[in-house]
Amino acid sequence: MPFRPVQQEKLSAAVVHQIEQLILRGILRPGERLPAERELAERLNVSRPSLRDAIGNLQEQGLLEARAGAGVFVADVLGSAFAPALVQLFARHDEAVFDYLSFRKDLEGLAAERAARLGSRTDLQVVQTVFDKMEAAHAKRNPEDEAQLDALFHMAIIEASHNVVMLHMMRSMYQLLREGVFYNRQIMFRQRATREVLLDQHRAINTNLQKHDPDGAKQAVETHLNYVETCLRNQIKTDQNEVVARQRLSHEVERH
Structure with missing residues (x-):
């Protein structure tokens, strides 16, 4: 038996x-x-x-x-998510940045949709609390606090989706973001991306979550990450143009 x-x-x-x-x-x-x-x-x-x-x-x-x-x-159970050699490889190639953003867009869009649909009142209170801190940090103009709260805001959405595999996967991804492997928030400011625009985009995400609007929350996440991608592409192009411009300047100086 x-x-x-x-x-x-x-x-x-x-x-x-x-x-x-x-x-x-x-x-x-x-x-x-x-x-x-x-x-x-x-x-x-x-x-x-x-x-x-x-x-x-x-x-x-x-x-x-x-x-x-x-x-x-x-x-540090997240430390084993990516081998050090792979992390270094990510850091050396721009295409990894855009694959990273594409990955985030897919997963975070899904997470926002789930959070708006399935998140409890307490889950969404956590998101609101983090966003309130973002507004306070924005007023103080502290870039480090803003960057940290940015990551916490997105993680709060992942947590509200109640998928533990997604949670740990995205935590490991955000660890790489904090270490500057993919990009730095300051890069976007060089492309005249204002702090107000970024805050407004996070406000739109939060508003749709608090309204329990799955489609609106997903769209707001995608809009935000598309904007980040555009800023980064523009900065890479600007850096490439600057290299060429410096070569021209050096050549003209040598000619005279």
């Missing part, structure tokens, strides 16, 4: 399962520090030996890592 005795789950196994879920759902993020052992044991209502057993299990899985004198942290 296909039956086995029912066994009570160990407390440490229940802790492992809960922390795994928090990492899977993107609530606990790479590099995030867990509370101190005593505090975490109290929050989970388990003994410290049970907690240690669970932490050890998660470390063996590569999901957590202990740092001497600092505590226990969520491991």
